[in-house]
Amino acid sequence: MRKITKTIPLVSASLKEFVRNWKSVCMLLLLPLLIIGSFFASFSTSGLQKIPVGIISQQDVELEEFENLLSGILITNKFDTLEDCMEELRKYNQYACIDVKKDRTYRIEMNYDNTRTLVIWGIINQVKSTIDYIKKQKTIEVTSKILEQVETGPQYIDEIQNDLAALDNALTVQTRNIDNSVQIINSGLISIETGLDSLNTRVSNINSKVYSLGSDKVVYSNSIKSSLNTIDGYGNQLIALGPPSSQYGTSVKSNTNLIKSNINNYDSKVDSAANNILLETNQISLVENTMDSSSSEIRRKVSEIQSINWDLKNKKTYVGQARDDLDILEEYFSKIEGISPEEVADPIKLSFQPTYLPDINPDIIRRFQDKEQDEITRLIKGETLLSFQVIFPKILLLIVMFISLLTSSFVCLNYIKSPATARLKTIKGMFFPSFFSIYIASSLITLIPIVAVVLLGNFLFLLPFVENLWIVCLILILTISINVLLGMGVSYLIKDKTLTLLVSIFMLLFLLFFSGFILPIERMGASPAKIATNFPGNIGTDALNKLLFYDQPFSSLKINIISLMIILFLLCSLILFIKKIREI
Amino acid sequence: MENIYFKVSNLTTSYKDFSIKEIDFDLSSGDMLGLIGKSGSGKSTLIKTVIGLKKPKTGTISFYINDKKVPVENNVGYSSQENSLFPFLTLKENIMVYGKLMGLKKSEILERKRILLAKFKLENDENKKIVEFSGGMAKRADIIVTLLHNPAIIILDEPFNGLDFMLTRFLWEQIKDLAKEGKIIIVSSHFLTAIQKNCNKIGFISEGHFYNHNEMLARMKQRNLSSLQELFVE
Numbered sequence: 001m002r003k004i005t006k007t008i009p010l011v012s013a014s015l016k017e018f019v020r021n022w023k024s025v026c027m028l029l030l031l032p033l034l035i036i037g038s039f040f041a042s043f044s045t046s047g048l049q050k051i052p053v054g055i056i057s058q059q060d061v062e063l064e065e066f067e068n069l070l071s072g073i074l075i076t077n078k079f080d081t082l083e084d085c086m087e088e089l090r091k092y093n094q095y096a097c098i099d100v101k102k103d104r105t106y107r108i109e110m111n112y113d114n115t116r117t118l119v120i121w122g123i124i125n126q127v128k129s130t131i132d133y134i135k136k137q138k139t140i141e142v143t144s145k146i147l148e149q150v151e152t153g154p155q156y157i158d159e160i161q162n163d164l165a166a167l168d169n170a171l172t173v174q175t176r177n178i179d180n181s182v183q184i185i186n187s188g189l190i191s192i193e194t195g196l197d198s199l200n201t202r203v204s205n206i207n208s209k210v211y212s213l214g215s216d217k218v219v220y221s222n223s224i225k226s227s228l229n230t231i232d233g234y235g236n237q238l239i240a241l242g243p244p245s246s247q248y249g250t251s252v253k254s255n256t257n258l259i260k261s262n263i264n265n266y267d268s269k270v271d272s273a274a275n276n277i278l279l280e281t282n283q284i285s286l287v288e289n290t291m292d293s294s295s296s297e298i299r300r301k302v303s304e305i306q307s308i309n310w311d312l313k314n315k316k317t318y319v320g321q322a323r324d325d326l327d328i329l330e331e332y333f334s335k336i337e338g339i340s341p342e343e344v345a346d347p348i349k350l351s352f353q354p355t356y357l358p359d360i361n362p363d364i365i366r367r368f369q370d371k372e373q374d375e376i377t378r379l380i381k382g383e384t385l386l387s388f389q390v391i392f393p394k395i396l397l398l399i400v401m402f403i404s405l406l407t408s409s410f411v412c413l414n415y416i417k418s419p420a421t422a423r424l425k426t427i428k429g430m431f432f433p434s435f436f437s438i439y440i441a442s443s444l445i446t447l448i449p450i451v452a453v454v455l456l457g458n459f460l461f462l463l464p465f466v467e468n469l470w471i472v473c474l475i476l477i478l479t480i481s482i483n484v485l486l487g488m489g490v491s492y493l494i495k496d497k498t499l500t501l502l503v504s505i506f507m508l509l510f511l512l513f514f515s516g517f518i519l520p521i522e523r524m525g526a527s528p529a530k531i532a533t534n535f536p537g538n539i540g541t542d543a544l545n546k547l548l549f550y551d552q553p554f555s556s557l558k559i560n561i562i563s564l565m566i567i568l569f570l571l572c573s574l575i576l577f578i579k580k581i582r583e584i
Numbered sequence: 585m586e587n588i589y590f591k592v593s594n595l596t597t598s599y600k601d602f603s604i605k606e607i608d609f610d611l612s613s614g615d616m617l618g619l620i621g622k623s624g625s626g627k628s629t630l631i632k633t634v635i636g637l638k639k640p641k642t643g644t645i646s647f648y649i650n651d652k653k654v655p656v657e658n659n660v661g662y663s664s665q666e667n668s669l670f671p672f673l674t675l676k677e678n679i680m681v682y683g684k685l686m687g688l689k690k691s692e693i694l695e696r697k698r699i700l701l702a703k704f705k706l707e708n709d710e711n712k713k714i715v716e717f718s719g720g721m722a723k724r725a726d727i728i729v730t731l732l733h734n735p736a737i738i739i740l741d742e743p744f745n746g747l748d749f750m751l752t753r754f755l756w757e758q759i760k761d762l763a764k765e766g767k768i769i770i771v772s773s774h775f776l777t778a779i780q781k782n783c784n785k786i787g788f789i790s791e792g793h794f795y796n797h798n799e800m801l802a803r804m805k806q807r808n809l810s811s812l813q814e815l816f817v818e
Binding site: 005006010017020021418419420423425426433 | 636682
């Protein structure tokens with residue numbers, strides 16, 4: 001309690017000393033506020049400055065669209081030759097020289113000034129995305145033409161389908177007719193063969209009857225002849241009996257001779273007829289054989305026709321297959337028709353979905369009522385506000401770092417160098433009160449610009465500082481305390497104003513670098529990145545980001561808060577030790 | 585009036601590579617010790633050791649009020665060569681701050697302020713900042729704050745530097761009044777005549793040695809010297 005009663009008047013004295021010294025007020029309050037103001041003003045709401053780039057093109061190359069698209073952030077200047085542009089680039093008058101050539105396709109060569117890395121990547125990305133956009137538009141154009149052509153494809157397929165259907169039907173009819181014909185021919189052949197067999201039998205019968213008739217003729221002829229010879233004998237006997245009887249005998253004999261001669265004639269004629277019959281039957285047999293072989297030939301040919309017919313039937317499946325293929329082709333065409341030109345031009349849609357979008361406060365919309373809707377959107381929800389918002393916690397903690405470190409160095413050195421200190425040292429029990437008075441006074445002085453920045457963040461950049469007031473206060477108090485203690489530590493250690501100022505500036509540069517503001521922590525080497533991650537400023541930024549952008553509960557910030565508390569405790573112990581050693 | 589006794593025995597103190605050895609002296613109520621020596625002889629170092637700002641290498645410092653041993657720190661009023669006040673605070677604010685730091689109640693502070701401002705003739709300047717004061721006013725203001733808690737021992741380190749004759753005389757009068765009140769006064773100064781005239785005891789520091797009053801007298805008698813200037817020149 002006695003320590004507190006001693007601390008309060010000392011804090012009050014330190015604050016009055018600070019406030020009444022116009023130099024300190026200017027340097028540590030007004031100047032930081034001015035710097036902060038100008039710092040935020042440098043983030044122009046109207047966006048980036050336009051950056052000059054040179055364009056070199058052939059006479060016949062149409063660049064109007066390209067230039068129009070780039071005009072958003074770039075000023076394009078035309079050059080006759082690449083050398084002219086490069087000369088200007090080397091004089092730092094151009095950021096890049098874009099050489100556009102055209103033969104069958106466009107060839108764009110971008111010569112960029114890689115000594116201006118922070119800006120140049122923005123330009124390169126802008127040019128790249130512009131070219132991508134134009135490329136996409138051109139692809140859409142060409143694809144639309146191709147798809148128009150593709151649309152006529154199904155008409156041709158339908159015609160081929162109809163032809164193939166007709167062919168299929170014709171083949172069906174033809175094969176069926178062939179089948180019927182073959183059947184008819186086969187049955188005809190069977191009839192012919194049956195007829196030939198019957199004819200063959202009949203010819204055989206005729207032949208056997210002719211042979212039988214020949215043998216019967218010989219028998220009957222011999223028998224008649226023998227009977228005639230007998231009759232001749234009788235005639236002879238009658239002849240021998242002489243006339244009248246011999247007449248009768250001669251008449252008998254002439255008749256028998258006539259009969260014999262007739263019989264012989266008839267025999268000859270019968271033989272000749274039989275031979276003729278046999279000749280005819282032989283001819284018939286020959287014809288029959290010819291017919292038989294013809295029938296066999298016909299049957300073989302029918303068999304061939306049948307096999308051709310089978311082939312035809314099989315070939316008909318090809319027609320079916322072709323029709324199926326055409327169906328597939330038609331489906332393929334219909335699929336192609338279904339493709340939109342945009343799909344071909346930009347088949348992979350890369351969509352960037354930011355996970356954090358700032359809320360629009362109705363009051364803010366009202367405040368910007370007199371502005372254009374586009375401008376309101378850009379200001380409130382657009383890139384400008386978003387870029388402000390995302391950088392704000394880091395800037396806030398950088399401001400905390402700068403102001404608290406410099407203020408505490410100033411207040412601490414003021415205390416050390418104050419004439420009053422000689423007397424304060426003679427008062428018993430001033431070790432802790434003097435320490436805490438510097439700490440509290442520095443923190444309170446630091447709070448003024450910090451509160452201003454926080455209010456700026458809350459009401460101008462719409463970050464929910466006030467909504468999360470107590471956690472924000474806790475994080476800020478911890479980071480302010482750590483930086484105040486750092487400043488006190490340097491002052492206690494050095495005790496000399498000029499040297500302390502120098503060391504503080506070097507320390508600030510070091511802290512600035514390790515805060516990831518100059519080089520992102522993610523791009524640092526493993527060890528420096530690890531150190532930087534555990535820097536109080538970065539722990540604080542991390543906690544503020546979680547809180548302000550994603551409204552994380554206290555439990556997810558616990559580790560950051562505990563880390564800051566540990567750092568604060570260790571630093572506090574170290575600074576007290578330095579104070580003791582340095583007899584302040 | 586309190587019976588105060590202050591004794592320094594066999595004290596050795598140092599600053600950087602320089603030390604003062606065998607410091608022995610004692611002071612009682614009403615004693616005024618004039619501390620003399622060349623610039624850089626170690627007067628301020630000795631004073632800082634006596635008031636507890638520096639730890640002695642050897643020796644003891646004892647302080648008694650009414651035969652009761654008490655710590656020196658709580659009963660010493662120290663005015664350094666430069667004025668030990670908050671420059672941008674008014675005199676009144678300085679008085680209030682130091683009063684509170686010294687553990688005084690507000691009423692006590694106001695009472696002491698009234699007495700001391702009147703005594704040192706600064707009643708009309710209490711609302712001025714110290715930076716606005718002249719050298720003499722600032723010294724008086726410093727002494728007011730030194731006396732604020734009514735210390736038993738008052739140590740004034742070179743209080744007359746840069747002051748005009750009138751103010752020096754005024755201050756000596758005030759110091760002597762304090763001694764008459766029974767306080768122990770230790771004053772370091774280069775004004776040897778004034779020291780010899782006003783102080784009843786003298787301490788001389790030379791080449792790392794402290795010569796107390798008796799040693800000084802013996803030394804002056806031995807060398808047949810009549811003034812401190814002669815001793816100083818020798």
